[in-house]
Amino acid sequence: MGSPCSGCSSASDCSGSCPTVPEMTEAQKASNVKKVIAIMSGKGGVGKSSVTGMLAVSLQRKGYKVGILDADITGPSIPKVFGLKNMADANETGIIPVETSTGIKVISLNLMIAKEDDPVVWRGPIISQLVKQFWTDVIWGELDYLLIDLPPGTGDVPISVFQSIPVDGVVIVTTPQQLANMVVRKAIKMAQMYDVNFYGMVENFAFVECPDCGKRIELFGKARGKEEAEFNEIPFLGELPIEPVLTELSDAGRIEDYQSDRFAAIADKVVQKSREAIES
Numbered sequence: 001m002g003s004p005c006s007g008c009s010s011a012s013d014c015s016g017s018c019p020t021v022p023e024m025t026e027a028q029k030a031s032n033v034k035k036v037i038a039i040m041s042g043k044g045g046v047g048k049s050s051v052t053g054m055l056a057v058s059l060q061r062k063g064y065k066v067g068i069l070d071a072d073i074t075g076p077s078i079p080k081v082f083g084l085k086n087m088a089d090a091n092e093t094g095i096i097p098v099e100t101s102t103g104i105k106v107i108s109l110n111l112m113i114a115k116e117d118d119p120v121v122w123r124g125p126i127i128s129q130l131v132k133q134f135w136t137d138v139i140w141g142e143l144d145y146l147l148i149d150l151p152p153g154t155g156d157v158p159i160s161v162f163q164s165i166p167v168d169g170v171v172i173v174t175t176p177q178q179l180a181n182m183v184v185r186k187a188i189k190m191a192q193m194y195d196v197n198f199y200g201m202v203e204n205f206a207f208v209e210c211p212d213c214g215k216r217i218e219l220f221g222k223a224r225g226k227e228e229a230e231f232n233e234i235p236f237l238g239e240l241p242i243e244p245v246l247t248e249l250s251d252a253g254r255i256e257d258y259q260s261d262r263f264a265a266i267a268d269k270v271v272q273k274s275r276e277a278i279e280s
């Protein structure tokens with residue numbers, strides 16, 4: 001599992017006897033998570049959970065061991081898109097994540113409540129505490145990548161994730177519309193305040209391909225993800241079209257059946273970025 005000291009400005013010349021470092025929980029001792037990647041967006045509904053889900057699927061297909069921590073507590077969609085029906089269990093060591101049909105480990109509040117449509121009417125600090133426990137008290141086991149699906153924006157949960165979980169890199173999801181209104185730049189600036197690596201930006205809903213002639217139609221205006229990534233001096237990971245089959249499979253809980261070369265290419269770049277982060 002990542003060092004509890006990551007994020008501490010004195011970590012490089014620490015004597016190792018810092019009283020503020022909490023002891024590792026039993027679940028943390030039983031886990032070894034190599035890389036934590038946070039998926040964030042400025043605004044809601046841009047496809048952040050879909051990108052998280054498909055990135056997990058693509059990394060899993062490449063042979064990596066992958067988990068998803070659903071930190072979007074009040075609007076969790078990860079269990080639904082993977083068609084998860086079982087509740088998360090627990091033992092004396094910690095909480096046991098639920099596995100998808102291809103073996104991706106998932107934890108989400110919706111795997112702990114009796115009815116998936118019951119609302120979560122909790123204040124920010126309680127939600128943030130729960131997200132921290134998803135890191136400290138879940139038995140993640142051996143993972144190459146843990147993806148964190150953050151709620152949109154720059155509120156309590158992203159702050160507490162960046163402060164308490166050793167996030168290695170951030171993938172930011174945006175759309176052509178959203179680029180016009182600065183919100184995505186706020187999210188980027190927030191993550192930069194916590195000094196995390198930017199793996200890059202994904203532009204979702206960039207275009208629709210005409211099913212008859214293959215023509216590219218830019219429904220939400222000109223796709224400008226590459227330009228926006230350059231403006232923010234972060235890598236551009238790729239653009240994704242609107243594909244009704246993705247919506248259909250997600251609604252049916254079968255996101256793992258979706259095939260996309262574009263996602264596979266984005267996953268390759270994410271792997272590359274995570275390796276560069278090790279080497280730098």
Ligand SMILES: Nc1ncnc2c1ncn2[C@@H]1O[C@H](COP(=O)(O)OP(=O)(O)OP(=O)(O)O)[C@@H](O)[C@H]1O
Pocket residue numbers: 041043044045046047048049050051072075077151152204205240241242243244245246247248250251
């Ligand atoms: N490229 C795409 N093509 C077709 N449908 C998509 C695509 N990306 C996302 N969707 C659909 O758009 C809807 C919103 O996507 P998603 O839930 O991933 O967004 P989100 O940013 O995570 O939303 P929230 O702010 O609620 O967390 C879902 O129904 C999803 O299936």
